[in-house]
Amino acid sequence: xxxxxxxxxxxxxxxxxxxxxxxxxxxxxLPERLRGVVSIRGSHCLGFCDDPSKGKPxxxxxNEELLSEVTAEGLIAACDKALAIxxxxxxxxx
Amino acid sequence: MRYxxxxxxxxxxxxxxxxxxxxxxRPETAIDRIPLEMRPKGCDASRCCIYKDRExxxxxxxxxxxxxxxxETGELTPLRDYFDSALQREAIEVTGLTxxxxxxxxxxxxxxxxxxxxRGCLGRACQTNCPKGAIDFVDGCAVINPELCVNCxxxxxxxxxxxxVRTPIPCEESCPVKAISKDxxxxxxxxxxxCISCGQCVVACPFAAIQDRSQMIDVLKTLKSGGKTVALxxxxxxxxxxxxxxxxxxxxxxxxxxxxEEVAAGADETVRLETAEWKERVGEETPFMTTSCCPxxxxxxxxxxxxxxxxxxxxxxxxAISAHWVKEADPQVTTVFIGPCVAKRTEALQNPDxxxxxxxxxxxxxxxAAKIDVLECEPVALSRSGQAGGRGFPVSGGVxxxxxxxxxxxxxxxxxxxxxxxxxxxxxxxxMTATRGCGGNFVEVMCCxxxxxxxxxxxxxxxxxGRKLTELLAES
Numbered sequence: 001x002x003x004x005x006x007x008x009x010x011x012x013x014x015x016x017x018x019x020x021x022x023x024x025x026x027x028x029x030l031p032e033r034l035r036g037v038v039s040i041r042g043s044h045c046l047g048f049c050d051d052p053s054k055g056k057p058x059x060x061x062x063n064e065e066l067l068s069e070v071t072a073e074g075l076i077a078a079c080d081k082a083l084a085i086x087x088x089x090x091x092x093x094x
Numbered sequence: 095m096r097y098x099x100x101x102x103x104x105x106x107x108x109x110x111x112x113x114x115x116x117x118x119x120r121p122e123t124a125i126d127r128i129p130l131e132m133r134p135k136g137c138d139a140s141r142c143c144i145y146k147d148r149e150x151x152x153x154x155x156x157x158x159x160x161x162x163x164x165x166e167t168g169e170l171t172p173l174r175d176y177f178d179s180a181l182q183r184e185a186i187e188v189t190g191l192t193x194x195x196x197x198x199x200x201x202x203x204x205x206x207x208x209x210x211x212x213r214g215c216l217g218r219a220c221q222t223n224c225p226k227g228a229i230d231f232v233d234g235c236a237v238i239n240p241e242l243c244v245n246c247x248x249x250x251x252x253x254x255x256x257x258x259v260r261t262p263i264p265c266e267e268s269c270p271v272k273a274i275s276k277d278x279x280x281x282x283x284x285x286x287x288x289c290i291s292c293g294q295c296v297v298a299c300p301f302a303a304i305q306d307r308s309q310m311i312d313v314l315k316t317l318k319s320g321g322k323t324v325a326l327x328x329x330x331x332x333x334x335x336x337x338x339x340x341x342x343x344x345x346x347x348x349x350x351x352x353x354x355e356e357v358a359a360g361a362d363e364t365v366r367l368e369t370a371e372w373k374e375r376v377g378e379e380t381p382f383m384t385t386s387c388c389p390x391x392x393x394x395x396x397x398x399x400x401x402x403x404x405x406x407x408x409x410x411x412x413x414a415i416s417a418h419w420v421k422e423a424d425p426q427v428t429t430v431f432i433g434p435c436v437a438k439r440t441e442a443l444q445n446p447d448x449x450x451x452x453x454x455x456x457x458x459x460x461x462x463a464a465k466i467d468v469l470e471c472e473p474v475a476l477s478r479s480g481q482a483g484g485r486g487f488p489v490s491g492g493v494x495x496x497x498x499x500x501x502x503x504x505x506x507x508x509x510x511x512x513x514x515x516x517x518x519x520x521x522x523x524x525x526m527t528a529t530r531g532c533g534g535n536f537v538e539v540m541c542c543x544x545x546x547x548x549x550x551x552x553x554x555x556x557x558x559x560g561r562k563l564t565e566l567l568a569e570s
Binding site for chain 2: 011016017019021022023044056069071072
């Protein structure tokens with residue numbers, strides 16, 4: 001079993017106001033398939049809000065992959081993708 | 095989902111851009127450019143084209159400057175002119191929700207619709223079950239005649255293919271007092287005589303077509319002028335921003351507020367006064383008493399439930415008490431209530447002690463524009479703090495709980511009844527309590543289901559905010 005999928009939600013004021021405040025309930029909204037395999041944490045400002053080239057807030061990282069204008073659905077999709085990659089990796093290892 | 099969607103985020107982005115423009119070196123130019131910058135050439139349009147998007151954004155910017163669509167002086171009037179007149183505004187004279195007509199999608203009137211899943215079957219259960227003969231078959235498919243349909247929904251239940259759907263009009267469904275309806279063009283209009291400013295339609299509209307006149311510019315101007323301005327933070331602020339209350343106080347001081355007071359302290363006083371009033375009035379004078387802290391409920395009583403007026407508590411709301419304390423100590427101070435509520439603007443308009451009302455969305459926009467990160471702020475003490483009772487006000491059951499705690503051993507005499515959220519049905523039940531009684535002797539009414547934590551101006555999932563509040567109450 002590989003490590004948990006790391007979901008880091010930026011809770012700097014900009015991200016929090018623009019929607020991260022609603023995303024902090026993600027743990028409760030995860031579908032069954034993702035329960036127990038995802039670790040969700042809030043972080044201090046990641047600094048992306050100052051750089052328009054990174055997109056718009058709220059920002060989050062899923063296994064270090066940066067997501068902008070993130071939504072609960074977007075985070076769940078990114079977790080599914082990360083889960084698929086991990087499984088794929090495991091297959092290759094075998 | 096209900097509170098966080100693209101429509102909601104666009105509204106917040108406009109507020110942020112207006113606040114940033116205000117703080118910039120050339121605010122007029124920045125204000126004029128907001129629609130262009132949000133929908134630059136070549137970007138994807140949300141509606142038919144970017145030009146329509148820009149026109150809608152112009153109206154959103156007007157709302158963020160404190161104007162409604164009705165205030166539009168001419169189609170060629172640039173936003174900078176509205177910005178200038180917003181800066182001239184000395185005091186708030188008008189509040190109320192309005193529909194941005196061009197943003198309203200004029201949702202389909204007929205509540206029931208036959209989809210292309212209709213097989214044009216032989217059984218035609220929809221037609222057989224329709225009591226009004228409203229269903230015809232055209233080109234082998236069922237069609238509902240909106241002139242005859244009475245929205246009973248029997249066809250939907252009867253169809254074996256689930257081919258009939260109900261298409262509600264979200265704003266009309268959400269309005270507890272039927273204050274919003276279509277004009278002849280099919281677009282929604284708010285009847286100000288009926289509207290209780292609860293803001294449910296603002297949250298419900300998927301096109302974010304309903305706007306509230308912001309008071310953000312007025313507060314920004316006051317803060318910039320250096321006048322003594324005090325922030326009165328609603329008990330529901332817990333969980334609405336990162337960090338704790340002391341960090342929030344520091345963030346507000348960085349914005350320019352001289353003092354930050356917890357309205358939870360005013361709520362504690364509301365508890366004391368309301369408990370005394372309940373003891374005095376209930377029994378001989380009246381069979382029950384209702385709370386008075388929810389301004390949308392108070393408006394509903396005034397406009398729709400006059401028979402309930404004798405049962406409403408006379409105790410001032412926590413906002414009124416807190417603002418009065420501040421003005422009593424220094425009448426020169428400007429008071430700004432900050433909360434999740436749109437209806438508080440209506441209450442404030444009738445109370446000279448409250449100068450301005452901001453929502454958490456507006457405060458959030460100001461903090462973003464000023465680049466203040468609450469989590470990085472060094473905590474400072476609040477000039478007035480609340481206790482557990484007052485701090486518990488923003489959740490349904492909180493007022494009742496605080497009064498029970500205040501009654502102590504006598505709490506058994508209190509027979510509480512809760513109206514947790516107002517919709518057209520609960521409003522009806524509330525109306526009946528005036529004649530039939532309520533089945534108890536104390537009625538707590540919260541217009542927003544769940545309490546103020548679920549208000550239209552919140553930034554945080556109510557479940558998350560609820561957990562943060564529980565943590566705080568354990569320490570209080």
